[in-house]
Amino acid sequence: MPAQTAAPAPARGGRVSRLSQLTVPSMPQSVASTAAKSSFSQAPSNALVPPPPVAVKKDPKLANNWKAKSAAELTDAEVIAMPDAEYMNEKQMAFFRLKLVELKRGILENAGETTEHLREDTVVVPDPADRATIEEEHALELRTRDRERKLLKKIEQSIQRIDAGDYGYCDETGEPIGVGRLLARPTATLSLEAQQRRELKQKMFGD
Template identity: 55%
Template sequence: MNERQLDYFKKKLLAWREDILRESKDTIGNLQGQSLHLADPADRASSETDHALELRTRDRQRKLISKIDAALRRIETGEYGYCDETGDPISLGRLEARPTATLSLEAQERHEKREKVHRDD
């Protein structure tokens, strides 16, 4: 992967990270601004369900941020774009679709097949 491509993915990852952080700040503001002291039990239950869903989404995004940070570290160390399992280059199309990918498409497919076999036991 050349420097221009690495720079492109670095900017993409940084922008993605900033979007997630901005959304998280908005969520915190919304959750703090809303009151769960609703008189109607159905309204309160609906509000609590919405809050729980939002918090679950934020937790998933928190985990995604750690993957983004790991990808940024791999860019800095020169390991970005190479499969952790085989050492082969990961296709640009795969990285475009999933910039945090650590496995080539073939290695990912093998990994998922192994997971499925072990999960069915």
């Protein structure tokens, strides 16, 4: 018939040939395979790469404010702006000691509030669902207090380091930890680079 002679003859059945044409990918198979492999392996490889250090910006206008202010009056920006030659001088030590003492006070207040909450919630609740919710809230609060208890120990150790004049220097390299990192984590005992090396080692070897 004319309709059959007009269409080109498929090699092994017209239906199979047309289906293969419809399902051909828009990119070559080798390219698609390479893209899939790269997207699959990207997450684990990036997980082991430590983040780049964040540069601390200093305001030159605040560089000498520390000379006319007490440690309690200094702001974070003024401490960051202090000259590198003044790193961990007496005023900086006093500034971070006040921060650690304030952090310790907040943790102790939270611990006292948790004790009061547990005492107030000792009433037996008849509804099992409500009782389960209260128990879950208690468990969450106790886990938070446990983390703060460990942090409290680090705070006390950091205060002792300040009193001994060792605060602000890396335990591994002896290099300055940096004002910016100490403002973000006053209990830090490692520089950012040393901390990243330790975390990378733990991810790779599980130490």
